C-alpha cells in the first residue's frame with residue numbers, strides 16, 4: 163500500500179506547496195478571518211517567496227503518490243507554515259509534520275520551540291502540548307495569531 167512520506171523539499175515542489183497552502187487556508191480560514199486577511203496570508207506564498215523560504219529554512223513536505231499533501235518549515239527555535247491538504251486532514255499528518263519540525267529544532271540545539279498559530283489551528287497546537295505565550299496584534303489591533311511554545315521534555 164502507498165504511504166505518505168515526509169522528506170526535505172525540492173525546487174520542483176513549489177507549485178505543489180502553494181496548492182496545499184491555498185486549499186488548506188480556503189478550507190479552514192474563511193470561518194474566522196475576513197477576506198483581506200486571508201489574501202494577506204496567501205500573498206506570503208507566491209512562487210518567489212516559497213523559493214526563498216526553501217533556501218532560508220529547513221523545509222519539509224509530505225508526499226503521497228507524487229503529490230504534495232502537506233508542508234512545514236523550521237528555523238533555529240521556530241516552526242512555521244504548517245499546512246495539510248484538506249482531503250488529508252484527520253490522518254495524523256499534521257502531527258507527523260509537527261514532530262518533524264520539533265526534531266529539527268532539537269537538532270538545532272534548542273530545548274523549546276516557538277510558533278505563531280492561526281486562530282483556526284490554536285486548539286490543534288494545544289492538543290499537541292503547546293501553550294500560549296501572547297496574542298499577536300495586526301495593524302488594526304486585532305489578534306489574528308497567537309504566539310505559542312512547547313518546552314521539550316528532557
Ligand SMILES: CC(C)(COP(=O)(O)OP(=O)(O)OC[C@H]1O[C@@H](n2cnc3c(N)ncnc32)[C@H](O)[C@@H]1OP(=O)(O)O)[C@@H](O)C(=O)NCCC(=O)NCCS
Pocket residue numbers: 186187190242243244245246247250251252253254255256257258278279280282283284285286289290
Ligand atoms: C491544523 C492542521 C495542521 C491539523 O492537521 P491534521 O492532519 O488534520 O491533524 P492530525 O490528524 O495530525 O491530528 C493530530 C491530533 O490533533 C487533533 N486535532 C486535529 N485538529 C484539531 C483541532 N482543530 N482542535 C483540536 N484537536 C485537533 C486530532 O484529533 C489528533 O488527535 P489524536 O492524535 O489524539 O488522535 C490542519 O487542520 C491544517 O492544515 N489547518 C490549517 C493550517 C493553518 O492554519 N496553518 C497556519 C500556520 S500555523
